[in-house]
Amino acid sequence: MFERSFLRFFALVMMFVTGYGLAQAPISPSSIAKSPVASSSVAQSQHEADAQSLLSAFVSYTDLRMKGVQQSLETLASTTEARSAKWENMKPLLSSYQRSDAGLIVWFVRPDGTYSTVDKGPMDVTLSDRDYFPALMSGQKIMGALVISKSTGQRSAVIAIPMEKNGKIIGAIGASLFLDKLSEQVDSALALRPDAAFFSLAPNGRSTLHKQTDRRFVDPRELGSETLKKAANEMLSNPEGETTYEFDNATKKAIYRTSPLTQWKFVITFTDAHRK
Structure with missing residues (x-):
């Protein structure tokens, strides 16, 4: 169900961005002046316009995706079955929700x-050592905490809703959203040209979503490029902007924006033709 909604969403987006410089479609020859300098300038402007459109779509979709999961969990957490804090009572509801969305796993955690x-039932490990756990058990909602799932081994973003009864936290319902799957969906839908890419960074600098599999959950400041390190620090320090860096034997231009929901930095990059 969710994947169909995802494809409908990006079909609408791509109606607006197809034909721009970063999508896998040629720029119309009539839109480019005859001189090489003018042609390069127009092409670069087209790249930047396309990047801004794609960045807006990237941020909006991801925020909508994660907010939708949060709202579903809030609904589940308000039910009588969930508020019983008994796994056998709530499991049918949680199972039904998970079946509707193949991109996550749903769970219930107790105060201890x-x-x-849903997939494995009671686990023989605990979540008490997770960084987000104290905040969750103090009554805070969790949005986008990064983990390697203990139950699936997948790179995930945790979204969780605490449940309170008689002034006491009785547990929480959460979902581990699979970031590899989400990255693949975004990559497929955006259909970027080879010289363009997307990624997002958590506040701690670790990549959350990335076009390239081997760079997911990696801090770009640790990849050996001083200019990339400087650019990443700039992105992490500012709400939005543009920057450049050298990486993969090319000069990259990046535009970025902060999500108000997760505080992740969303980035679209492309080869800077003016600085090759």
Whole structure:
């Protein structure tokens, strides 16, 4: 169900961006002046216009995706079954939700950290050592905490809703959203040209979504490029902007924007033709 909505969303987006410089479609020859300098300038402007459109789509979709999961969990957490804090009572509801969305796993955690998942039931490990756990058990909602899932081994973003009864936290319902799958969906839908890419960074600098599999959950400041390190620090320090860096034997231009929901930095990059 969710994947169909995803494709409908990006079909609408691509109606507006297809034909621009970063999508896998040629720029119309009539839109480019005859001289090489003018042609390069127009092409670069087209790249930048396309990047801004794609960046808006990238941010909006991801925020909508994660907000939608959060709202579903809030609904589940408000039910009588969930508020019983008994796994056998809530499992049918959680199972039904997970079946509707193949991109995540749903779970219930108790105040002591023991938890159960829809796929595996009671787990023999706990979540009490997760960085987000104290905040969750103090009554805070969790949005986008990065983990390697203990139940699936997948790179995931945690979204979780605490449940309170008689002034006491009785547990929380959460979902681990699979970031590899989400990255693949974004990559397929955006259909970027080879010289363009997308990625997003958590506040700690680790990549959350990335076009390239081997760079997911990697801090770009640790990839050996001083200019990339400087650019990443700039992105992490500012709400939005543009920057350049040298990487993969090319000069890259990046535009970026901060998500108000997750505080992730969303980035579209492309080869800077003016600085080759």
